[in-house]
Every structure is written in C-alpha cells, then in structure tokens.
Amino acid sequence: MAEQKLSLYNTLTRKKEKFSPLAPPFAGMYVCGPTVYGEPHLGHARSAIVFDLLYRYLSHSGYKVRYVRNITDVGHLENDADEGEDKIAKKARLEQVEPMEVAQEYTNSYHAAMRKLNNLPPSVEPRASGHIIEQQELISAILEKGFAYEVNGSVYFDVEKYHQENNYGKLSGRVLEDLLSNTRQLAGQQEKKSNIDFALWKKAAPEHIMHWPSAWSEGFPGWHLECSAMSAKYLGANFDIHGGGMDLLFPHHECEIAQNTATNGGAGAKYWIHHNMVTIGGQKMGKSLGNFITLREFFSGEHKMLTQAYSPMTIRFFMLQAHYRSTIDFTNEALQASEKGLNRLFEGIAALDKISPQGKQDVLSDEWEQKCYQAMNDDLNAAVLISHLFELIRLINQGKNNEIAFSKNDLQKAKHIMHTFAFELLGLRPEKETANTELTENLINFLLKLRLEAKTQKNYATADSIRDYMTEIGIEVKDTRDGFEWKLV
RNA sequence: GGUCGCGUGGCCGAGUGGCUAGGCAGAGGUCUGCAAAACCUUGUACGGCGGUUCGAAUCCGCCCGUGACCUCCA
Numbered sequence: 001m002a003e004q005k006l007s008l009y010n011t012l013t014r015k016k017e018k019f020s021p022l023a024p025p026f027a028g029m030y031v032c033g034p035t036v037y038g039e040p041h042l043g044h045a046r047s048a049i050v051f052d053l054l055y056r057y058l059s060h061s062g063y064k065v066r067y068v069r070n071i072t073d074v075g076h077l078e079n080d081a082d083e084g085e086d087k088i089a090k091k092a093r094l095e096q097v098e099p100m101e102v103a104q105e106y107t108n109s110y111h112a113a114m115r116k117l118n119n120l121p122p123s124v125e126p127r128a129s130g131h132i133i134e135q136q137e138l139i140s141a142i143l144e145k146g147f148a149y150e151v152n153g154s155v156y157f158d159v160e161k162y163h164q165e166n167n168y169g170k171l172s173g174r175v176l177e178d179l180l181s182n183t184r185q186l187a188g189q190q191e192k193k194s195n196i197d198f199a200l201w202k203k204a205a206p207e208h209i210m211h212w213p214s215a216w217s218e219g220f221p222g223w224h225l226e227c228s229a230m231s232a233k234y235l236g237a238n239f240d241i242h243g244g245g246m247d248l249l250f251p252h253h254e255c256e257i258a259q260n261t262a263t264n265g266g267a268g269a270k271y272w273i274h275h276n277m278v279t280i281g282g283q284k285m286g287k288s289l290g291n292f293i294t295l296r297e298f299f300s301g302e303h304k305m306l307t308q309a310y311s312p313m314t315i316r317f318f319m320l321q322a323h324y325r326s327t328i329d330f331t332n333e334a335l336q337a338s339e340k341g342l343n344r345l346f347e348g349i350a351a352l353d354k355i356s357p358q359g360k361q362d363v364l365s366d367e368w369e370q371k372c373y374q375a376m377n378d379d380l381n382a383a384v385l386i387s388h389l390f391e392l393i394r395l396i397n398q399g400k401n402n403e404i405a406f407s408k409n410d411l412q413k414a415k416h417i418m419h420t421f422a423f424e425l426l427g428l429r430p431e432k433e434t435a436n437t438e439l440t441e442n443l444i445n446f447l448l449k450l451r452l453e454a455k456t457q458k459n460y461a462t463a464d465s466i467r468d469y470m471t472e473i474g475i476e477v478k479d480t481r482d483g484f485e486w487k488l489v
Numbered sequence: 490g491g492u493c494g495c496g497u498g499g500c501c502g503a504g505u506g507g508c509u510a511g512g513c514a515g516a517g518g519u520c521u522g523c524a525a526a527a528c529c530u531u532g533u534a535c536g537g538c539g540g541u542u543c544g545a546a547u548c549c550g551c552c553c554g555u556g557a558c559c560u561c562c563a
Contacts, residue, residue, distance in 0.1 A: 033563090034563075035563095041563085042563085045563085087561065172492085172558080172559095173492070173493065174492065174493095174558090174559080175491090178491055179492095181491080223561080244563070246558080247557075247562055247563065248562080251560095252562095275563075276557090276563095277557070279556080284556080284562095285563095321501075321502065321503090321512070322502060327494095327557085329502095333501075334502085334513085335501090336514095337501060337502095337512060337513035337514075338501080338512075339513095341513065342512095344513095348527095351527090381503075383502065383503050383504095383510085383511075384511085386512080387511035389511090391510085391511075397528065398529095401527060403527095455522080458522070463523090464523075467523095467524080477525085478525055478526055485526085
C-alpha cells in the first residue's frame with residue numbers, strides 16, 4: 001500500500017539515502033533512550049516522537065520492525081573530576097534512597113509521559129543494569145582484539161591505536177589531531193594513555209554505591225558501552241537504524257562505532273539518524289541553563305515560563321510541525337498557535353462524519369494520498385505532510401458549508417487520508433471528551449432541542465439562558481445552519 | 490580556539506535555481522437574533538554586500554548575527 005521509497009538522512013554519509021534494510025521484511029532500530037535520573041522533559045518528548053514517527057511509518061510500510069530503546073540506569077559518569085562517580089548513584093545519595101529506586105521512579109514518569117504523548121512502546125526496552133554481563137563480554141572482546149588496555153582495574157579504549165586502521169571521527173567529522181590538541185586536560189586522567197581514550201570499565205571508588213564484580217575490578221561499565229552491547233544483543237552486530245539526538249553524535253555515537261568496529265569490523269548500524277534539539281528562547285534547553293521545563297509542567301501549566309497548560313497532543317503536534325533535523329524553538333505563542341491549529345485539524349476531521357455525499361463526480365484526486373506519502377518519504381517531512389492535511393481541511397470545511405459537493409467516494413477518500421496520516425502515522429489522537437453515558441448525551445440533546453424551539457419562536461431570552469447554563473457547566477454549544485453542535489470542553 | 494550548522498513576512502515553521510507551503514495572529518467581507526464556528530479576500534518574506542546565471546531566497550565568495558558539539562545531556 002505505502003510507496004516503499006523512504007529516504008532518510010544518514011549522518012554517516014551526510015546525505016539522504018533510500019532506506020533499504022539488511023534483511024527485509026525485517027527492520028531493526030535502536031534508539032538511545034533516557035537516563036533516568038530526572039523528570040522527563042521536552043527533549044525526551046522530541047526524541048520519542050521523532051522515532052515513534054519512524055517506527056509507525058516503517059510498520060505502516062509493511063516492515064516487521066523491532067524497535068529497541070534503552071533505559072540508562074547506570075553507566076554515565078558524572079565527570080572525570082569526580083573520580084567516576086556515577087550519576088544515578090550521586091542522585092541517590094542526595095535523596096537517601098536506593099539508586100534503583102530513583103531509576104525506577106523516573107522510568108515510571110518517563111513511561112507515563114510517553115504514553116500521554118501517544119508514543120507506541122518500543123519492542124524491547126533493555127536496562128543497562130540488566131546487561132552488565134554483556135557489557136563485560138564486549139570489553140573482553142575489545143581487549144582481545146588489542147584495542148583496549150587495563151590500568152589499575154580500569155579498562156580504556158585505545159583510540160589512537162584504533163585510528164591507525166580505522167577512522168575515529170567518521171561519524172562526527174572530527175579530526176583526531178584536532179581532538180588531541182583540543183581536548184581538555186581533566187583531573188584524574190593520569191591512567192589514560194591519551195586524553196581522548198574513553199573508559200570501558202571503571203574501578204569503583206570505595207564510596208561508590210553501584211558496582212559489579214568483574215575480571216578487572218569491582219566497578220562499573222563505561223558510558224558508551226551499553227548501547228553497543230544491547231544493540232548487538234537484540235538486533236545483531238549489524239542492524240539497520242541507530243537513532244538519537246544530535247548532542248549524542250560526539251562522543252557517544254562515535255565511541256559506539258569505535259567499539260562496534262573494534263569487535264566485529266562494522267559500524268553496527270547502516271543508517272545513523274539524528275534529530276535536532278529543542279531550544280527555549282533560542283538556546284538549548286538544559287538544567288544548567290535554568291530554562292528547563294518538564295513534561296509534567298507542560299501538562300499542568302505550572303511553570304513560571306508557561307502562561308497556560310498544554311495538552312500532550314499539543315506538544316506532539318508542535319514537534320511534528322517542524323522537521324526533525326531542525327531545531328525547534330519553544331515559546332508560549334508558538335505553542336498556542338499549535339493548540340489552535342490542532343483543534344482546527346480535529347474539528348475538520350470530525351466534520352467529515354457530518355457531511356452527506358451530494359456530488360455525482362469525484363472532486364478529490366488521487367494525488368492527495370500520493371502527496372502525503374511523498375512528504376513522509378522525503379526524510380519524514382511531517383511539516384509538509386501537515387500542510388497537505390490542512391489544505392484538505394479547507395476543502396472539507398467548504399464541503400461542510402455546502403460550497404463543495406463531495407461524492408461518497410470523496411468522503412471515503414478524505415476519511416482514509418486523515419485516518420492514515422493524522423491518526424495512524426502522525427499519532428495524533430483527539431482528546432476531546434465525550435459524554436460519559438448515553439443518558440447524559442440524550443439529556444444534552446433534549447435540552448438543545450428545547451433551545452432550538454425557543455429560538456424558532458424568537459424567545460431568545462430562554463435560548464440564551466439555556467446556552468449560558470450549558471457553557472457554564474462545560475458544554476460548548478454552536479449553532480449550525482440547520483441545528484446545533486455541542487462538545488464538552 | 491577547533492569542528493559543524495543556521496539566519497524566511499507580526500510569531501512559529503516548510504521549501505530550495507523559474508511554479509501560492511502550512512499554522513497562528515492582523516485587516517476587510519459572507520453567514521448569523523446574538524455568540525461561536527466555518528468560508529472568501531488581503532500581506533508578495535527569505536541577514537548584508539558582491540559574483541555565477543536568461544533567471545537566485547535557493548549556487549559561490551566575503552562580512553555580520555546566532556546556535557550546537559568539543560564535559561553528563563534528547
């Protein structure tokens with residue numbers, strides 16, 4: 001059904017490439033998931049939404065997709081100056097609870113937020129802490145190949161040795177010589193042969209909470225290891241797509257490629273897909289910058305930078321209106337525009353059910369569907385897809401006003417397009433509540449019929465009084481040409 | 490400092506050698522008891538200066554502004 005001509009921008013080759021999986025009809029996709037030491041925020045939302053769009057589209061196109069997205073609950077060093085104190089462990093000590101309790105709490109928050117955003121759950125969601133053995137095996141393999149060395153119970157990746165036969169920097173475009181001269185000298189790096197070497201295993205300091213036994217020391221795995229280990233475990237040494245934010249391009253993904261290449265000669269993934277950042281006032285959102293807004297705060301509106309609450313679907317729609325490789329700047333004004341636009345889209349789609357077919361000839365050409373697929377195929381251009389949907393909404397509204405006569409076939413076509421692209425692929429979901437029982441619904445309709453009678457008799461005082469009361473209790477009433485409409489707000 | 494990117498109408502944001510992106514806001518109109526919604530009309534934008542071209546916002550150069558990465562980060 002779908003045209004199988006998806007092109008994706010591959011960071012590895014720096015150009016758009018036709019997507020062609022290694023073993024069709026299967027497609028493997030690995031995405032760097034959250035580090036669960038804090039509340040999920042807009043950035044997490046963007047990553048999840050972008051790759052949800054890709055997941056949905058690949059599935060829609062007939063691929064059997066295995067979507068793996070990890071949970072990082074161990075393994076990220078705070079920084080080298082801290083002598084390798086683990087992020088999760090640090091937070092745990094501050095809050096005086098078990099590290100895994102912290103990880104679990106934020107994992108739960110993350111899942112709840114992702115569900116609200118209507119992101120489909122991944123096929124496999126592995127935790128780094130559950131794959132210590134696999135990570136240790138990977139370290140052994142790299143040591144065996146001679147691309148790592150052990151010092152005092154810690155193991156480091158030998159970047160310069162690796163670079164003699166391979167290209168460290170092929171993904172990020174970095175030049176090794178520049179890196180060597182520009183990398184900062186940090187405390188606690190005396191063990192490493194070179195500044196740019198990175199840890200595969202770190203010996204845990206005595207006060208360190210999270211540690212595991214290993215052949216080298218009681219310690220913990222390095223920060224880039226988990227993704228290599230878990231992608232290989234669930235997708236194979238060579239798989240199709242690796243995704244993540246642009247901020248992970250270097251060093252994280254570069255190091256992953258080095259680890260993968262060192263063990264089996266391949267980069268791992270064929271297509272490396274990176275989405276851009278969310279900015280606030282033109283600056284990247286970050287805790288240290290003080291412009292950090294969690295998803296919970298967006299949904300409740302409780303944040304000093306927010307003038308109102310924004311629904312999960314508004315956030316999703318806002319994200320989808322920009323191409324994934326562009327930065328997207330958050331402002332209240334932009335989000336309000338999205339909220340209204342999304343409402344227009346949903347109302348237009350709902351109007352489709354109220355239009356009765358009148359035309360004998362089709363007015364909607366088949367090009368509509370093709371245009372929509374073209375937008376998706378062009379590196380998942382959801383922004384252009386949405387513009388097409390709005391063009392169609394304009395026509396639908398004209399049909400609603402009897403300015404265009406749609407045929408039965410037209411209406412089916414329009415419904416099909418909206419359901420496929422707006423709901424199935426973009427993952428938009430009307431949030432409008434309906435009356436919870438048939439009884440309520442009947443009562444509302446009865447009241448409105450009374451109002452209509454009053455109106456017909458020009459008893460506007462009564463008509464307005466009924467409408468005012470209904471508005472007050474949360475029922476929005478709109479008059480139409482031959483009756484009324486209502487919805488709960 | 491090194492590397493890479495971006496600069497589009499009031500706002501957000503697509504596009505990229507010639508053909509109206511789209512949404513929001515604004516103005517005028519149609520409809521309407523009022524309200525709301527919807528529809529129609531309306532703005533001829535691409536940082537500056539040069540160059541290439543029949544033609545550039547789109548390619549090239551320089552300048553200005555701005556951002557990301559180089560440190561955990563979506």
